[in-house]
Amino acid sequence: MKYQNPENKLFVKNRTNFNKHLKNNSLAIFNSNDEFPRSGDQSFPFKQNCDLFYLSGIDQEKTILLLYPDCPNPLYREVLFLRQTNEHIKIWEGHKYTKPMAELASGIKKIYWLEDFDNIIHSIIPYADHIYLNTNENDSSPHTVAYRDIRFIEEMKKRYPLHHYERAAPIMRQLRETKSAEEVQLIQKACDITKDAFIRVLKFTRPEVTEYEIEAEIIHEFIRQRATGHAYPPIIASGNNANILHYGDNNQTCKENELILMDFGAEYANYNADLSRTIPVSGRFTPRQKDVYKSVQHVMQEAKKLMIPGTSINDYNTNAGELMTEQLVRLGLISLEEIKNQNPAYPAYKKYFMHGISHHLGLDVHDFAGRYTPFTAGNLLTCEPGIYIPAEGFGIRLENNILITADGNIDLMAEIPLEAEEIEEIMNSPI
Template sequence: MKYEDIESTLFIENRIKLRKLLKNNSLAIFRSNDEFTRSGDQDYPFKQNADLFYLSGIDQEKTILLIYPNCPNPLYSEVLFLRQTNEDIQVWEGHKYSKTAAQKASGIQSVYWIDDFDNILQSIIAFADNIYLNVNENVTTGSSFTSSDIRFIEQMKAKYPLHHYERAAPLMRQLRDTKSHHEVQLIKKACDITGNAFLRALQYIQPGVSEYEIEAEIIHEFIRRRATGHAYPPIIASGINANILHYNDNNQSCKNGDLILMDFGAEYANYNADMTRTVPVNRRYTTRQREVYNAVLHVMKEAIKLMVPGISSKEYNQNVGELMTEQLIGLNLLAANDVKKQNPAYPLYKKYFMHGISHHLGLDVHDLANRYLPFSSGNVLTCEPGIYIPEEGFGIRLENNILLTHDGNIDLMKHIPVEADEIEEIMNSTPTLL
């Protein structure tokens, strides 16, 4: 891993929180993600299961965590199982956790090789009443792929059919919804790296540069500052491309007079940032571009004020919709009379702002949380309004990451330039990198 070591206190505290949510005399098992073949003898870069990392801090394939607070043998109340390394693995793959290193990283003292899992589980499972198993419920689309988690669940039920099985995901959703101080610091680190990359990109942008060249400058800064890489595929969308919400081609030349929308974020220690900025290719906004830009910025500032603990997502989105409608009328994109007659179920502002305003952020970019519960202190949310005008050849989106507290919101990206004047000043006072 490129990132610096994390104090095991974070993971110890997370396991304590989970123990309090388990039913009495319950055993919980968490497993690492699948590994996927890319081609030939290459695999895709491994991405750890977010729940397993949250509870252990172990960032390695073929890992299992077993938690059994009421285990009659205290040695097995917390057990970490690792892939055993050997000389061949050391030659071909390099570093793998030793038992001692895993103890230090996780705070778990009982560490065994993964070959011992079946025997240890067999020796204690008869004493447990409930078994919590985990599967990724943080997905919005179905998949025909049968994950190792699903296969493991089937194996467990076949081998131990009389136990009572529980879903671990609802508990993890409850825990991961609220970020601890340690987690906020890791997210803030990802935000800081993202801000550094944005400032670097500003030095590079000018007419004739390609979108992919800007992308290259961003990843350069990410890796230089110990990020793992991109939190998600970056969107570097110049001109009309900004109206494609998930534009990923990043292969066009940036033209004089165009805007460029950049939606990217760093991943650091598996925690993510998610930022969007829209800047002028020639380093000056036109009058119309600035007018729309300031409208988006106004909505973002006001929306951040509305993100208070206790407000429901429905009420929050309705209020933001009213803010956006007001701005679109001011931009002559909507007519006030038409708005008065609109169907509330299909508000007219959706023509120019068709996506959601916020999502939870953490170990996943769209983090595991209950979207139907009111916002609460400790949530980290994005705020990302946009106005997209294909007929005028540009789209503008701005996005910051916000920590909610009872004492007021904390903008984790407050230090990253967002005012139009500030962006112009930086772009025109800094020598280009070309």
């Protein structure tokens, strides 16, 4: 881990809040993620299970968290199980948590090695009525791999078939969609690192630079500031590549008078930033490019005002679509006749703005939250309108990260250059 450990009061508070949602005499178990094989004897870089990290602050493989607030044996009401290190692991893999270090990171006092799990769980599970187990219920995409949580559920039901099994995920969804002050601080740190990377890119970009060179500048700044790395695979899309929403090749040369759509963010302490900016390769927007840019910026500024507690996701998206429709008419991209005859299920604006305008952000880039839950104070979402015009050879997307509060929104990326003129000024300033 490159980042500095967050204070454990965050995770102590998260466990307390989780326990309040359990039925009486319930036990809950959370597992770390799998270590996925890559090829040969290599594995993909380990990424901790977000729910386990949320409740423990432990960022290490082969970890189990056991919560049993009503356990008759007070020793086992809150237990962390860790992989025990040895000389072989120390030499080949390096540092692992010691018990004192894990206690400091998590605030959990009862810590055992993983080999003790079976004996301890077997000694207390007969006294529990309900067992809460976790699965990945993020509805952004289907999950087809039988990951550790799925295998663990099967194992537990074979060993203890007559207990009442419960889903931990609905509790985690409710908790994780509202960010605490400590979480906002970590996301702000990721946003600040992302800001510095973007300014670095503005000073670096020029005609004939390659997309992958820009990507290299970004990761340099991330690692230099102790970020883990990219929050997600970065998009560095010059010219018509910007009209591929999930473009990721990042292997083309950026040509004079083209635009570059960049979508990237830093990950810090497992929390993520998510930024989109579009800049001119030559340091100046053409009049048409700037006109479209101003339209996207207008939609973002107005959509941010719609993100208030109590607003439903459907109403928000409908109103944002109307904002975009007005701008597309102004730009001459769609006509009033097309709007009149549009299919309500696929409005006319979707031809040029085909993705959603916001998603929750946190431990996951598309964070765990209720798709049908109205906005509430403490929600933290992106705001990312875009206009994509393949016929004109460019696409523009702008994206900031917005915290909803009872007293108005807070833009965590308000200090990152956004105005077209400011971007031009930085790009044309002496290095």
